[in-house]
Amino acid sequence: MTGNRRDGGLPDMIERAWRCTVCGYIHRGPEPPEWCPVCGSPAAEFEPYDAAAAPRAGLQAAGLRCLNCGFPAPGGEPPDECPVCGSPADRFEAVAEAATAAAAGSTAKVLIVGAGIAGLSALEAIREAAPGAELTLISRERELPYYRLNLTRYLAGEVTEDELPIHPAAWYEEQGIRMLLGEEVGELRPGEHGVVLCSQEVVPYERLILTAGAHPFIPPVAGAHREGVFSVRTVEDARELLTALRPGVRCLVVGGGLLGLETAAALGRRGAEATVLEGHEWLMPRQLNRRAGELLAEHLRTAGIRLLTQARPKEIVGDERVAGVDLDDGLHLETDCVVIATGVRPNSHLARRAGLDVNQGVVVDNALVSSRPDILAAGDVAEHRGVLYGNWFASQYQGRIAGLNAVGSATEFGESRGSNTLKVVGLDLLSVGRFEPEDGSYYVIEEEADGRYARFVFHDGRFIGAVLLGDASAAGAVKKAIESGCECSELLRKEPTAADILEHLQAR
Numbered sequence: 001m002t003g004n005r006r007d008g009g010l011p012d013m014i015e016r017a018w019r020c021t022v023c024g025y026i027h028r029g030p031e032p033p034e035w036c037p038v039c040g041s042p043a044a045e046f047e048p049y050d051a052a053a054a055p056r057a058g059l060q061a062a063g064l065r066c067l068n069c070g071f072p073a074p075g076g077e078p079p080d081e082c083p084v085c086g087s088p089a090d091r092f093e094a095v096a097e098a099a100t101a102a103a104a105g106s107t108a109k110v111l112i113v114g115a116g117i118a119g120l121s122a123l124e125a126i127r128e129a130a131p132g133a134e135l136t137l138i139s140r141e142r143e144l145p146y147y148r149l150n151l152t153r154y155l156a157g158e159v160t161e162d163e164l165p166i167h168p169a170a171w172y173e174e175q176g177i178r179m180l181l182g183e184e185v186g187e188l189r190p191g192e193h194g195v196v197l198c199s200q201e202v203v204p205y206e207r208l209i210l211t212a213g214a215h216p217f218i219p220p221v222a223g224a225h226r227e228g229v230f231s232v233r234t235v236e237d238a239r240e241l242l243t244a245l246r247p248g249v250r251c252l253v254v255g256g257g258l259l260g261l262e263t264a265a266a267l268g269r270r271g272a273e274a275t276v277l278e279g280h281e282w283l284m285p286r287q288l289n290r291r292a293g294e295l296l297a298e299h300l301r302t303a304g305i306r307l308l309t310q311a312r313p314k315e316i317v318g319d320e321r322v323a324g325v326d327l328d329d330g331l332h333l334e335t336d337c338v339v340i341a342t343g344v345r346p347n348s349h350l351a352r353r354a355g356l357d358v359n360q361g362v363v364v365d366n367a368l369v370s371s372r373p374d375i376l377a378a379g380d381v382a383e384h385r386g387v388l389y390g391n392w393f394a395s396q397y398q399g400r401i402a403g404l405n406a407v408g409s410a411t412e413f414g415e416s417r418g419s420n421t422l423k424v425v426g427l428d429l430l431s432v433g434r435f436e437p438e439d440g441s442y443y444v445i446e447e448e449a450d451g452r453y454a455r456f457v458f459h460d461g462r463f464i465g466a467v468l469l470g471d472a473s474a475a476g477a478v479k480k481a482i483e484s485g486c487e488c489s490e491l492l493r494k495e496p497t498a499a500d501i502l503e504h505l506q507a508r
């Protein structure tokens with residue numbers, strides 16, 4: 001392939017990439033797409049992304065690699081700062097050529113359990129790195145790997161079921177991948193290098209990658225088994241919920257996090273009367289301070305979503321079918337259906353039973369290898385340095401790294417600086433760092449105007465946290481300043497406004 005030069009002097013063969021700041025989707029091409037195919041955000045939400053940042057096969061061949069995020073820097077000199085995670089030059093180490101050469105020639109039998117984004121990303125990375133590897137993918141779900149995070153858009157009627165799959169069936173055939181869909185793994189047998197399906201078939205492996213994801217956490221509320229109680233994790237869950245919907249149907253959504261709010265908005269778009277029950281005093285308390293949570297609630301109410309805060313279900317009542325919910329303060333709410341969106345738990349039971357180290361998730365090291373050297377784990381099922389990321393971007397990124405490592409590459413996962421920029425029912429939101437002061441030594445600047453809210457938190461003159469609501473266009477500069485511990489003492493002496501702070505950060 002020859003590379004023609006464009007105006008900017010870059011050869012065409014050098015791939016450009018763009019990252020959706022809302023969901024983390026990476027688009028490769030000269031321009032960002034008009035709309036994010038994953039979450040529907042417009043082109044303006046995309047930021048340039050270093051095409052090399054998603055670890056690709058062979059890129060780290062004869063060069064240096066960031067120990068923190070795996071970014072490969074070819075040549076003998078490390079960059080001053082890693083363009084992906086900002087780590088300094090001394091965090092780069094030489095990568096042995098042999099590791100990549102080993103991957104290229106690998107004919108390893110790799111078995112991937114779980115066809116979510118982590119499993120698919122592992123598969124894609126292995127195919128690029130090791131065309132000769134023998135690949136099998138097992139999934140309890142019958143569907144081809146799909147955009148799970150688009151399920152609320154599917155519920156809302158914004159995308160069809162045909163638009164959910166990530167690749168068509170033909171892609172898996174072309175790649176020579178053995179697909180065992182609709183098959184559940186019931187047991188791992190690490191000593192025998194095999195897994196046992198519920199059908200009793202034993203599938204052997206040389207390397208196993210666990211990407212079994214997570215399941216909805218159902219709080220211990222009496223009556224949660226009744227007909228008409230749903231959760232949303234799989235396309236099958238979404239189909240079932242859709243069958244219960246008709247205009248005017250009453251639906252209580254338990255949980256005021258991102259999934260609960262997006263689900264309520266989607267149900268509203270289908271003509272249902274959706275009410276969100278949040279146990280805390282305000283919405284998204286892990287991401288938002290009280291005022292920001294209240295402003296988000298106003299936005300949602302304007303969008304037609306009803307909200308009850310400090311509302312904790314005690315019992316889901318009815319006969320076989322749900323008829324109402326009793327709250328622990330004595331309030332009774334009548335309803336036709338209930339959706340539970342109170343977080344997820346990793347599907348780590350198979351690994352625990354097989355004797356692997358498991359805390360909440362399967363414990364992995366930087367190479368995403370579990371306590372058994374031939375078993376790796378990635379995505380929602382994995383726990384890395386005590387962190388369960390539970391998001392799309394980290395799952396995708398970890399999947400690639402686990403895939404490369406399974407065929408003999410040497411790539412590490414440091415931590416994901418994935419997006420903490422969200423779009424909640426159309427409202428931009430950034431929450432980063434510490435946003436609640438712990439004592440009088442913290443300094444907070446807070447402003448709201450025209451439906452926008454900004455909060456900046458400083459400690460000892462350093463910028464340590466921020467919340468932006470309604471306009472997160474400065475998210476990149478704000479995140480970078482917080483991550484680098486930006487010193488702002490001089491600026492603070494001038495008693496700056498929010499606009500002054502943003503100007504200062506963007507000028508850095």
Ligand SMILES: Cc1cc2nc3c(=O)[nH]c(=O)nc-3n(C[C@H](O)[C@H](O)[C@H](O)COP(=O)(O)OP(=O)(O)OC[C@H]3O[C@@H](n4cnc5c(N)ncnc54)[C@H](O)[C@@H]3O)c2cc1C
Binds near residue numbers: 118138393
């Ligand atoms: C509706 C919804 C909206 C979301 N929105 C966002 C968002 O906006 N941004 C964001 O960052 N994240 C979002 N998330 C979270 C994100 O989708 C997950 O973090 C991500 O999909 C996790 O990917 P994974 O591959 O680790 O696991 P999963 O996608 O859960 O995949 C696990 C796979 O393992 C299979 N499996 C499990 N157990 C077995 C077994 N015993 N045998 C065989 N197969 C098994 C399952 O069938 C499945 O195929 C959302 C999630 C949902 C449900």
